[in-house]
Amino acid sequence: MKKLALTLVMAVIMVAAVASTAMAVEPYYHGDFADNSLGCAKCHVTHAGQAAALLISGPTQTDFCYYCHNSLSKSPYDAKNGMIATPAAGGFMPSVAGGFYKTFDFDNHNYASHAYTLTDYVYSTSVHGVETYDGDVWDETSIIPGGTTTLTGDFRCGSCHDPHKGGNYATSTIMPRLLRLDLPKLVQEATDNGGVGESVYDHRDWTFGSIGASDTTGFKTQVVTGYGDNVGIWCAGCHDLFNQMDADAGQVAVDDAGTSVADKYMHRMNFTLDNPTDVTHQSLEKVALSVNDKLVCLTCHRAHGTGSSTSDTVWTRASASYELSDGSTDDESDSSVLLRETNRDVCYDCHGAAEFNKPSDQS
Numbered sequence: 001m002k003k004l005a006l007t008l009v010m011a012v013i014m015v016a017a018v019a020s021t022a023m024a025v026e027p028y029y030h031g032d033f034a035d036n037s038l039g040c041a042k043c044h045v046t047h048a049g050q051a052a053a054l055l056i057s058g059p060t061q062t063d064f065c066y067y068c069h070n071s072l073s074k075s076p077y078d079a080k081n082g083m084i085a086t087p088a089a090g091g092f093m094p095s096v097a098g099g100f101y102k103t104f105d106f107d108n109h110n111y112a113s114h115a116y117t118l119t120d121y122v123y124s125t126s127v128h129g130v131e132t133y134d135g136d137v138w139d140e141t142s143i144i145p146g147g148t149t150t151l152t153g154d155f156r157c158g159s160c161h162d163p164h165k166g167g168n169y170a171t172s173t174i175m176p177r178l179l180r181l182d183l184p185k186l187v188q189e190a191t192d193n194g195g196v197g198e199s200v201y202d203h204r205d206w207t208f209g210s211i212g213a214s215d216t217t218g219f220k221t222q223v224v225t226g227y228g229d230n231v232g233i234w235c236a237g238c239h240d241l242f243n244q245m246d247a248d249a250g251q252v253a254v255d256d257a258g259t260s261v262a263d264k265y266m267h268r269m270n271f272t273l274d275n276p277t278d279v280t281h282q283s284l285e286k287v288a289l290s291v292n293d294k295l296v297c298l299t300c301h302r303a304h305g306t307g308s309s310t311s312d313t314v315w316t317r318a319s320a321s322y323e324l325s326d327g328s329t330d331d332e333s334d335s336s337v338l339l340r341e342t343n344r345d346v347c348y349d350c351h352g353a354a355e356f357n358k359p360s361d362q363s
């Protein structure tokens with residue numbers, strides 16, 4: 001299975017390599033500015049900016065991003081509705097990151113089918129709450145749940161993405177998906193992961209397919225086919241407390257220094273599974289192990305939004321003025337917490353009723 005996937009990825013990469021020798025210098029909206037600085041004008045206007053930093057559209061930075069990323073007309077990525085344009089039949093692939101408004105219904109429709117329609121989409125049941133997020137509800141010293149640091153300014157698209165950092169991927173400074181290198185917690189402690197300190201730079205081994213060149217009629221577009229092993233280290237750039245990597249981490253309470261709330265026990269994170277073949281529904285759209293079978297944050301969560309539902313008896317949280325994408329608000333919302341599957345199906349896919357992938361089976 002793995003081999004087949006690799007061969008496919010290689011084929012895509014080879015096609016892309018051939019294509020890239022053919023394509024000359026081309027405008028790339030988020031980078032390669034040295035080759036073509038015209039790109040600045042796509043986003044900045046000198047005397048009539050609608051948002052801070054002289055942005056062409058506003059009033060918030062998120063509105064600015066939506067100027068191009070709320071449909072497939074100005075860019076190949078519709079982050080609002082969870083779509084990626086491709087030359088394939090139908091013209092788009094569902095984004096496995098989900099969307100901030102609508103998300104492909106991964107629970108009930110077949111991602112692998114390559115025959116999608118708008119009716120396969122549902123309202124997102126939880127999102128990373130850009131702009132609507134109100135930090136007060138978490139605790140006073142740390143506005144990032146599971147983090148010991150605070151964000152500067154609003155929580156927005158630019159908290160996670162660096163709009164200038166596109167270009168030739170992957171080189172030492174270019175991250176997949178323009179992900180930021182300068183998160184509040186840049187580098188994990190040297191004592192983490194059994195003494196191996198990890199930096200956020202370490203997760204550039206993502207794989208992509210369906211790469212097309214941008215030209216006057218189309219854009220560069222890439223669909224993710226595999227997550228890098230250290231993508232979870234990147235998430236820990238904000239949610240550092242949740243990144244407990246030791247074996248049996250769940251047996252040792254973590255002192256939540258930022259909050260003075262009672263210590264917590266936490267599931268082990270960011271380690272290689274000894275028994276990856278025991279995982280049911282292991283695929284990019286459901287329980288997504290990394291390219292080398294690591295359990296990472298994105299194994300269970302989506303980055304932008306999820307359409308999976310939770311029954312209200314499962315878990316409630318004091319949500320941050322949570323506005324659901326259907327417009328309703330619910331202060332004690334039953335958040336689906338960005339999970340990739342309904343309720344706690346992600347747990348069952350690895351553990352059955354604690355039948356496999358038990359701590360005793362894991363080195």
Ligand code: HEC
Nearest residue numbers: 029030033037039040041042043044053055061158163164
């Ligand atoms: C895809 C849109 C986009 C393009 C293209 C773009 N910028 Fe920006 N730029 C932004 C955004 C968004 C910000 C605000 C960043 C923030 O506040 O976090 C910004 C901020 C800036 C700033 C303020 C300093 C900073 O980093 O906050 C400067 C200066 C700047 N851009 C110059 C340029 C120049 C010069 C070019 C062309 C070489 C360019 N930008 C191309 C989106 C873009």
Ligand code: HEC
Nearest residue numbers: 028029030042064065068075157158161163177178219220
């Ligand atoms: C003027 C239109 C425009 C604006 C505004 C814009 N983008 Fe983009 N974005 C594009 C286009 C076109 C692409 C695809 C081609 C490319 O990557 O340059 C893209 C690609 C991306 C990608 C995928 C990059 C990759 O290599 O996989 C991300 C992430 C992204 N944009 C985030 C943002 C964020 C965050 C903002 C707001 C700060 C923003 N964009 C504003 C046009 C825009």
Ligand code: HEC
Nearest residue numbers: 126128129133144155159160235238297301303335337338
């Ligand atoms: C720039 C900082 C930042 C980064 C990086 C970040 N997050 Fe978050 N995350 C936040 C903030 C702030 C909140 C609280 C706001 C909210 O719930 O919308 C949050 C909330 C969450 C939630 C709770 C959502 C809910 O509905 O209760 C989950 C789950 C989550 N993040 C997972 C992740 C994962 C997985 C990654 C890596 C792909 C990640 N985060 C990266 C800042 C970040």
Ligand code: HEC
Nearest residue numbers: 062065069077079095096097128130156157160177224303
């Ligand atoms: C909490 C961090 C975080 C925030 C906030 C965030 N993104 Fe992303 N974004 C990611 C990650 C991680 C990925 C890759 C996820 C994947 O492949 O599953 C991604 C992927 C993307 C892509 C590539 C296409 C896709 O769907 O995978 C685009 C475009 C993008 N983001 C735009 C945006 C825009 C626009 C906003 C604000 C409305 C935003 N992002 C807010 C972390 C974030």
Ligand code: HEC
Nearest residue numbers: 247248249250251268295299346347350357358359362363
């Ligand atoms: C990708 C597979 C995977 C998923 C998904 C998963 N687990 Fe685990 N889980 C493991 C492995 C492997 C271990 C053993 C970790 C170790 O070495 O300490 C483990 C350990 C545990 C433990 C024992 C903790 C300890 O340290 O003694 C519990 C309880 C647990 N998981 C519950 C859950 C729950 C609840 C969920 C869903 C939220 C879940 N798991 C999802 C693989 C998984």
Ligand code: HEC
Nearest residue numbers: 145146232235236239242243269296297299300315317337
């Ligand atoms: C094994 C599956 C699994 C993995 C892996 C996982 N999470 Fe979670 N996460 C959950 C579940 C389930 C919840 C909902 C709370 C619960 O049931 O315990 C949650 C809740 C959250 C929340 C909201 C918590 C709160 O107190 O508001 C954040 C933030 C979060 N996760 C971030 C992360 C980050 C960052 C990582 C990687 C370091 C990660 N998660 C890895 C399953 C997972």
